[in-house]
Amino acid sequence: MTTLATAGAGHPMDGVGKQTVSREQYRILLNQCRYADTRAARRECRAEVRRTYTIGAKNPNLDCRTYSSITVCGELRLSKRQKRCVHDSVQSGLTYRRSEVECYALYRGRN
Numbered sequence: 001m002t003t004l005a006t007a008g009a010g011h012p013m014d015g016v017g018k019q020t021v022s023r024e025q026y027r028i029l030l031n032q033c034r035y036a037d038t039r040a041a042r043r044e045c046r047a048e049v050r051r052t053y054t055i056g057a058k059n060p061n062l063d064c065r066t067y068s069s070i071t072v073c074g075e076l077r078l079s080k081r082q083k084r085c086v087h088d089s090v091q092s093g094l095t096y097r098r099s100e101v102e103c104y105a106l107y108r109g110r111n
Contacts, residue, residue, distance in 0.1 A: 022055070037078075068105075086100050
C-alpha cells in the first residue's frame with residue numbers, strides 16, 4: 001500500500017483537507033496502486049488517493065520519480081518481500097530510490 005505525502009510547504013489545499021495535484025499526478029497516484037502487494041492493499045491505496053488528493057494545479061512538492069518506465073509519487077509502503085528486494089538491490093549497487101520503485105512494481109502479491 002502507498003503512504004501518501006502530506007501537503008508540501010505552502011502548497012494549497014482545497015478547503016476540505018485534500019492536497020491539490022495536477023490531473024497527471026492524480027492519475028499516477030491512482031495507477032501506482034496496482035503495484036501494492038495485495039488486493040486489499042490495492043483497494044486501500046486507491047481509496048486513500050481519493051481521500052487525500054483533488055485535481056487542480058500541479059503540486060511541485062509531490063515527490064514523483066520514474067525508473068525503468070515506472071512512475072510513482074509519494075512515499076511507498078513496501079511489503080516484507082519488497083523491502084528484502086530493496087535491501088538486496090542496494091547491496092548490489094542500485095540507489096535506494098531506484099530499488100524502491102523497481103521492487104515495488106516487480107515484487108507484489110498475486111492476490
